[in-house]
Amino acid sequence: MNFLAEIRSRFAKSLHSLTGFEGDVAPVLEQIRPSDGKFGDYQANCAMPLGKQLGKPPREIAAALVESLDVADLCEVPEIAGPGFINLKIKDEAITTALAAAAKDTQHLGVPQAAEPRCMVVDYSSPNVAKPMHVGHIRSTVIGAAIANVLRFLGHKVITDNHIGDWGTQFGMIIYGYKHFVDESALAKEPVAELSRLYKLVNSLVEYHGAKTSGLPAINERIAKQEQTVAELSAAEPTGDKKADKQAAKKLRQAEAALGDLRKEKESIEKKIAAVDEDATLAAMAAEHATIGRAVLDETAKLHADDVTNKELWNKFLPACMDEIQKTYDRLNVSFDHTLGESFYHDRLAAVVTDLQQRGLATESDGAMCVFLEGFAAPFIVRKQDGAFLYSTTDLATIAYRLEEWQPDAILYVVDHRQGLHFEQLFATAKQCGCENVELEHVSFGTVLGEDGKPYKTRSGSAVGLMGLLDEAVDRARAIADESPVLTTDDERQQVAERIGIGGIKYADLAHNRTSDYTFSYDKMLAMNGNTAAYMQYSYARVRGIFGKAKVTEEQALAGADSISIDSPEERALAMQLLRFAEALDKVVEDYRPNHLTAYLFDLAQAYATFFQNCPVIKAETEELKSSRLALCALSARTLETGLGLLGIECVERM
RNA sequence: GCGCCCGUAGCUUAGUUGGAUAGAGCAGCGGACUUCUAAUCCGCAGGUCACAGGUUCGAAUCCUGUCGGGCGUGCCA
Numbered sequence: 001m002n003f004l005a006e007i008r009s010r011f012a013k014s015l016h017s018l019t020g021f022e023g024d025v026a027p028v029l030e031q032i033r034p035s036d037g038k039f040g041d042y043q044a045n046c047a048m049p050l051g052k053q054l055g056k057p058p059r060e061i062a063a064a065l066v067e068s069l070d071v072a073d074l075c076e077v078p079e080i081a082g083p084g085f086i087n088l089k090i091k092d093e094a095i096t097t098a099l100a101a102a103a104k105d106t107q108h109l110g111v112p113q114a115a116e117p118r119c120m121v122v123d124y125s126s127p128n129v130a131k132p133m134h135v136g137h138i139r140s141t142v143i144g145a146a147i148a149n150v151l152r153f154l155g156h157k158v159i160t161d162n163h164i165g166d167w168g169t170q171f172g173m174i175i176y177g178y179k180h181f182v183d184e185s186a187l188a189k190e191p192v193a194e195l196s197r198l199y200k201l202v203n204s205l206v207e208y209h210g211a212k213t214s215g216l217p218a219i220n221e222r223i224a225k226q227e228q229t230v231a232e233l234s235a236a237e238p239t240g241d242k243k244a245d246k247q248a249a250k251k252l253r254q255a256e257a258a259l260g261d262l263r264k265e266k267e268s269i270e271k272k273i274a275a276v277d278e279d280a281t282l283a284a285m286a287a288e289h290a291t292i293g294r295a296v297l298d299e300t301a302k303l304h305a306d307d308v309t310n311k312e313l314w315n316k317f318l319p320a321c322m323d324e325i326q327k328t329y330d331r332l333n334v335s336f337d338h339t340l341g342e343s344f345y346h347d348r349l350a351a352v353v354t355d356l357q358q359r360g361l362a363t364e365s366d367g368a369m370c371v372f373l374e375g376f377a378a379p380f381i382v383r384k385q386d387g388a389f390l391y392s393t394t395d396l397a398t399i400a401y402r403l404e405e406w407q408p409d410a411i412l413y414v415v416d417h418r419q420g421l422h423f424e425q426l427f428a429t430a431k432q433c434g435c436e437n438v439e440l441e442h443v444s445f446g447t448v449l450g451e452d453g454k455p456y457k458t459r460s461g462s463a464v465g466l467m468g469l470l471d472e473a474v475d476r477a478r479a480i481a482d483e484s485p486v487l488t489t490d491d492e493r494q495q496v497a498e499r500i501g502i503g504g505i506k507y508a509d510l511a512h513n514r515t516s517d518y519t520f521s522y523d524k525m526l527a528m529n530g531n532t533a534a535y536m537q538y539s540y541a542r543v544r545g546i547f548g549k550a551k552v553t554e555e556q557a558l559a560g561a562d563s564i565s566i567d568s569p570e571e572r573a574l575a576m577q578l579l580r581f582a583e584a585l586d587k588v589v590e591d592y593r594p595n596h597l598t599a600y601l602f603d604l605a606q607a608y609a610t611f612f613q614n615c616p617v618i619k620a621e622t623e624e625l626k627s628s629r630l631a632l633c634a635l636s637a638r639t640l641e642t643g644l645g646l647l648g649i650e651c652v653e654r655m
Numbered sequence: 656g657c658g659c660c661c662g663u664a665g666c667u668u669a670g671u672u673g674g675a676u677a678g679a680g681c682a683g684c685g686g687a688c689u690u691c692u693a694a695u696c697c698g699c700a701g702g703u704c705a706c707a708g709g710u711u712c713g714a715a716u717c718c719u720g721u722c723g724g725g726c727g728u729g730c731c732a
Contacts, residue, residue: 027672036678045674048712058712082675083712128732165732250722342732368730377657377728384730391732420659421727446660447725486692512668516661517725524667528694530680531668535694542692549691591671599669602679613696655694 001098001110002582003090006074007042008032014069018061020054034583040079040087041576047084058084095575096564102578102635103561109638111582113155120156121402122148124414125334126163129321129341130170130199133328134463135456135520136416139445142506142648143514144414145334146594147443149646150585159406163398164325164341166318172300173202175313176292179299181285191320201285206293208276208286211269219266226259268461304346304388314343328466332502333648345397349389352396353382361432373428380425392426399430403438410439412592417444417515443592446517448509456520474501476522480534486545486654496652500526500534503649507533510647511598531602533649536640539605540651542612543637550618550630554638560631563624570611571632577607578635581643594647601643608636 008029015025031046051058062084076089102110124144127133152158177198186194233252238245276282303310356362362369370379382393423442450456477500481493508525512518566572584600620626641651
């Protein structure tokens with residue numbers, strides 16, 4: 001049962017009989033929403049805007065709506081309050097009936113399936129496979145998986161696709177590394193470790209030369225320029241105009257800050273150079289491979305041109321790379337229906353450009369093939385001067401393939417917000433090529449920040465490895481498991497630590513509004529109190545503990561759902577919260593934001609805790625009451641487990 | 656320069672086509688343990704919703720301006 005949806009549909013009927021009302025009911029129904037309990041369970045706020053629209057007093061509209069509203073089976077008599085709020089309180093019988101139905105629906109806990117199922121492609125994670133996954137991949141992976149799970153749970157057809165980067169310069173690096181630095185025995189024994197070593201080695205040499213030949217001079221030049229700007233700004237005489245002087249002071253401040261940033265950047269470049277210079281072996285390699293940057297691009301180009309040797313190497317290395325990222329996915333318990341990376345679209349790219357040209361959308365400019373779009377300052381470049389294709393080209397080919405293969409109603413891209421412009425241009429271009437009927441959505445998210453408020457990096461400035469991050473979280477979670485009085489074996493403690501640690505990382509990420517940046521903190525995500533995975537998992541374990549004490553299974557407890565009593569306020573509040581699960585999931589899907597679900601589950605855990613504190617279960621006054629309360633416990637456990645499961649978070653029986 | 660996003664309690668934040676007294680959690684203070692797991696619960700305190708105008712029955716939310724911050728911006732992804 002979804003009370004909100006049900007009430008809205010009743011109101012829709014009532015609106016049709018409202019004299020003078022014409023037009024779309026949907027926006028009016030939006031004005032009917034859950035209430036915070038002070039005035040009832042739901043409130044309809046539509047009478048006020050309707051009053052304005054129809055030129056009648058809102059209270060009169062409210063009265064007319066209530067008059068024709070048929071909700072007697074669901075609600076107590078509606079009350080009109082204030083300027084025209086309609087307050088609705090769900091009848092206790094309706095609640096207990098819905099609970100009984102939810103208990104019988106083992107698959108969906110009473111959550112209705114979508115009336116019009118949509119076919120949705122969800123594109124998330126998308127790492128570069130030759131590089132180790134880092135902290136930046138968490139959000140896309142975790143948010144994308146959660147959205148896909150929820151959509152599927154609601155009855156939509158979901159196709160998940162991991163658009164991996166398996167065709168880029170990283171492979172040029174590995175190929176170059178293989179040709180010059182490989183340790184064959186290491187490659188045979190531990191291919192992933194050896195490939196990773198080669199990647200890192202070549203990358204550091206490329207960066208070394210890049211820093212020396214262009215990076216350092218460029219930054220010096222920028223610093224000199226910035227110093228001049230600062231000097232000019234600070235030399236400027238006050239004009240006497242207050243506003244102008246304030247502006248000037250601000251400009252100076254900003255210029256000085258920018259100069260500071262540049263100097264820091266220079267420091268890190270110098271550090272990279274020093275790291276090679278100070279290591280005799282590396283320095284010798286660097287001297288020997290002076291043109292490594294160019295050579296790596298050449299190896300990449302040869303791969304793209306179907307060079308036999310490089311293609312063979314690519315075929316040889318790819319499985320090992322895939323195994324490596326698969327380890328991360330196994331640990332995160334995330335999977336995909338398809339993994340169609342950049343390489344899959346390789347031979348379709350030329351056709352994309354030709355097609356754009358034939359449609360008259362793409363034209364040549366400065367040797368590059370560009371789509372000039374109205375409303376955009378920069379062109380959407382689909383082929384470079386040197387003839388190489390870009391990710392814009394691949395993305396267009398990918399859309400075409402997905403439409404052809406799956407005929408989706410929507411394609412969601414769970415990608416960080418810095419690529420916003422790219423997707424705006426991509427979608428605008430696609431719309432002009434016959435993709436008008438598909439919803440293309442950039443489900444963007446903010447940056448993961450360190451506790452200093454800057455993007456989360458290691459002390460040396462490199463990206464934080466994802467596996468190391470998970471290990472650290474699990475290590476710290478182990479301290480929580482070690483404190484548990486109920487965990488007896490080391491194995492069990494370790495399993496619990498794993499679930500708390502990984503769950504903590506996922507939950508912290510999902511609990512934040514995806515559009516804002518969020519601050520990564522082990523201490524906060526692993527706290528036992530507050531809105532964390534550990535608290536949610538503990539809540540679940542406590543509920544499960546009841547069944548052990550009462551010597552019943554969850555299924556037996558659930559059987560009592562046919563006659564649940566909600567006489568106490570705590571029981572009623574818990575029951576209502578249980579029945580709002582469907583609403584929470586609807587909200588997640590509405591704007592693709594899983595934080596609505598974490599918020600719901602946290603509220604549920606709190607409602608349960610309050611119930612548990614005030615309503616004895618095993619020691620209930622009567623057998624009937626005990627059975628009723630056990631059923632509430634069982635539904636709470638099921639809902640917590642199901643909700644957390646949709647978020648990709650596993651529960652534990654005891655902790 | 657131009658474009659996009661953001662600014663809510665000491666900290667982390669919820670709040671989306673405008674709704675009733677802006678909700679939480681953490682930290683702080685005060686209560687409740689011969690326990691159904693106190694790893695919990697209850698209460699208190701804490702807010703000029705960055706600032707200034709405007710729109711109206713009503714604004715954290717919409718509009719304009721200001722201040723502060725992040726990101727992006729022709730050949731990386």
